[in-house]
Structures are given as C-alpha cells and as structure tokens.
C-alpha cells in the first residue's frame with residue numbers, strides 16, 4: 750500500500766524546477782525533450798492555474814501535471830487556441846495506485862469550472878486507453894491536425910464537443926494573445 754491518502758494535490762507553482770525535472774526524467778527518461786509534445790509548446794510557460802503537483806507526507810514530489818497554451822494554426826494563419834495537457838507523470842515507485850487519476854480528475858474539475866471565455870478545448874498526446882477511458886479524450890476530431898514532429902494519430906487526443914474543435918491546421922505554441930488573459 751502506498752499511502753495514497755497521505756498524498757496531497759495542489760498547485761504546481763512554487764515547486765522547484767529541479768524537482769520537476771527529476772520527476773519527469775524518472776517517468777519519461779532523460780531523452781524526453783525530443784518528443785513532439787515538447788515541440789508543440791516550445792517557448793511557452795506552463796499555465797499556473799491548470800498545473801498541479803502531488804506531494805507525499807514527507808513533502809517529496811510524487812506527481813506532476815502541467816498544461817500549456819498552444820494553438821492550431823489554420824492555412825489562413827488564424828490561430829484556434831487550445832490547452833495542451835501533459836506531461837502527466839507519477840513517480841515510478843508510486844505508479845498504478847490511482848495518483849495519475851487523481852491528478853487528471855483535479856485538472857478536469859478545475860478546467861470544467863472555468864468561465865466560458867477561458868474554457869478552451871483540452872488536447873494532448875497520450876494513451877487513449879487511459880485518457881479516453883476516464884476523461885473522454887478522443888482522436889475523433891483531430892484527424893486533420895498536423896504536429897511539428899512525428900505523432901501516432903490515435904494518440905493525438907482532444908476533449909471538447911466536436912463542434913468546438915478547430916478542424917484542420919498545425920499545432921504549435923500560441924502566438925496571439927487570447928482575450929481572457931490568464932489562459
């Protein structure tokens with residue numbers, strides 16, 4: 750038993766960059782920076798309102814979830830803003846005990862409660878068997894999305910009503926300011 754109840758989830762803000770990097774290296778491997786997901790949000794700062802940390806009873810970092818401002822740029826150059834979810838990472842010795850679910854549940858509750866002006870579609874590159882099963886992410890509306898690197902189409906996921914998703918374009922960092930400031 751891992752003492753899940755002793756693990757608290759809160760804002761990621763204030764967590765040392767080094768602790769985050771150590772956890773991500775442990776979960777994804779040190780070559781993680783070459784992944785397409787990193788190219789999609791290159792140069793962006795993570796969203797403080799939508800990024801969370803799990804800490805164990807001793808104050809150690811047990812899990813991380815970050816979200817980023819990204820966009821899908823259409824052929825006309827117009828950007829449709831999106832929120833990119835991930836990395837979602839649980840410390841290897843704590844994996845498969847429900848912590849990833851708790852982090853994602855927390856995000857979805859906060860994201861779904863955002864005022865309408867800030868409520869953008871969530872997207873991610875991830876396992877549909879996990880992110881679809883629990884939170885309704887699907888590749889259904891992303892068939893004409895391009896990424897700035899290799900991506901397995903069935904792992905390019907979005908969570909929003911189909912009608913709210915931009916149809917086609919290239920994923921990348923968000924260039925244009927979005928109305929509602931923070932997100």
Ligand SMILES: CC(C)(COP(=O)(O)OP(=O)(O)OC[C@H]1O[C@@H](n2cnc3c(N)ncnc32)[C@H](O)[C@@H]1OP(=O)(O)O)[C@@H](O)C(=O)NCCC(=O)NCCS
Nearest residue numbers: 776835837838839844845846847848849850875876878879
């Ligand atoms: C993927 C990850 C975030 C999941 O968090 P976790 O705390 O380990 O897993 P959970 O306890 O939330 O898993 C809940 C359920 O989902 C399943 N599951 C976990 N990861 C899964 C995956 N990648 N694909 C399919 N199912 C998965 C578990 O087996 C479990 O199933 P059960 O309820 O039937 O027993 C975590 O394992 C991790 O950090 N992995 C390494 C990094 C990574 O690969 N991240 C995903 C890509 S973004």
